[in-house]
Amino acid sequence: MIITTGDRPLTEVAERAERLAKQLGVPYVPRGNQSMSKLLTRCGGEEALVVLLHGVRLLRPDRPQLQFHPSMGFVRAKRILKGESDPLLEAAGMVPGDSVLDCTAGLGADALLFAVRGGEQSRVTALESSLPLYALLAAGMAHYDSGISEVDAALQRINIVNSDHVDYLRKLPDNSVDIVYFDPMFREPLEDSSGISPLRPYANSDSLSPESVTEAVRAARKAVVLKEKRGSGEFSRLGFAEQPRPGTKTSYGVITIDQ
Ligand SMILES: C[S@@+](CC[C@H](N)C(=O)[O-])C[C@H]1O[C@@H](n2cnc3c(N)ncnc32)[C@H](O)[C@@H]1O
Structure with missing residues (x-):
């Protein structure tokens, strides 16, 4: 699994994603200007947790994305x-x-x-x-x-x-x-x-x-x-x-x- 952010994240969001990656012991991959599908392919097709300002999503190629919601x-x-x-x-x-x-x-x-x-x-x-x-x-x-x-x-x-x-x-x-x-x-x-x-x-x-x-x-x-x-x-x-x-x-x- 990798952790990244949405497009052009606020510094606060990028820092939150990086902290979470450190805490979980998984790689933090800065999003840069890559499309999500390119980034997922580059990372070997594993899950990516995408940290956003008001939420978080889990993605995997060919799978429906999952968003946190109670x-x-x-x-x-x-x-x-x-x-x-x-x-x-x-x-x-x-x-x-x-x-x-x-x-x-x-x-x-x-x-x-x-x-x-x-x-x-x-x-x-x-x-x-x-x-x-x-x-x-x-x-x-x-x-x-x-x-x-x-x-x-x-x-x-x-x-x-x-x-x-x-x-x-x-x-x-x-x-x-x-x-x-x-x-x-x-x-x-x-x-x-x-x-x-x-x-x-x-x-x-x-x-x-x-x-x-x-x-x-x-x-x-x-x-x-x-x-x-x-x-x-x-x-x-x-x-x-x-x-x-x-x-x-x-x-x-x-x-x-x-x-
Ligand atoms: C049907 S879902 C639970 C839904 C949950 N009650 C809710 O309200 O959202 C079952 C969850 O239990 C997790 N799970 C299954 N076996 C487990 C185990 N041995 N230890 C911890 N979690 C487990 C699964 O990964 C899955 O996320």
Whole structure:
């Protein structure tokens, strides 16, 4: 992966891109006046993270570009702020102040919901194993302006970590986080999932391992939650009780921790 900027960047943006490259240990390639496709070819066809004044994009030749945007997460976050319920938070039994480990950050939409519900006293950590997606999320969240201060503050509170979740979970002490959440790439993709399809070329598509679930149960105080396609065999394979949600294509499965 390389990091660059848009055309004729402001000094501030070029400096931000260079800092991010240093932090991630990947090359910073000044954009100069090259077209993006020339630059991508010159850099061996890898991913390029393009830092812009008000956003960040991930590109790869022949792949649709991916832009950071909390999308449906933003709509749901606004509903939570109005005091409405949300199916994920209900399944997790989350109350303000609970700490959450989101093991599959993606574009951070679900992590945003946890951070909004959790409030200032909660700790939300979101893990992403794909370096390009981690970089997109970290750079995107740091400078995103949703126009709603509570949403922006919640985005800033999320601690994003570039790690495979099993490695991270193994190091956690027993009963050290209230809720652990998994939303892996579905075994059978939903055909009309416009939110997740653009992510797929960049994402880790491994199935969730029984070891990850065992470690999550050990580390959790209240619940471990899995999102999957409705009726997926993953729920029974991994020991989750699927919670029926009539009229939806996805379900949450829960392992409740008895203390
Ligand atoms: C379906 S997406 C998650 C979407 C996310 N819940 C959201 O709201 O945007 C799954 C993400 O988990 C990441 N992932 C898959 N396996 C992982 C692992 N073992 N450790 C960390 N991240 C993983 C993928 O790279 C992908 O970005």
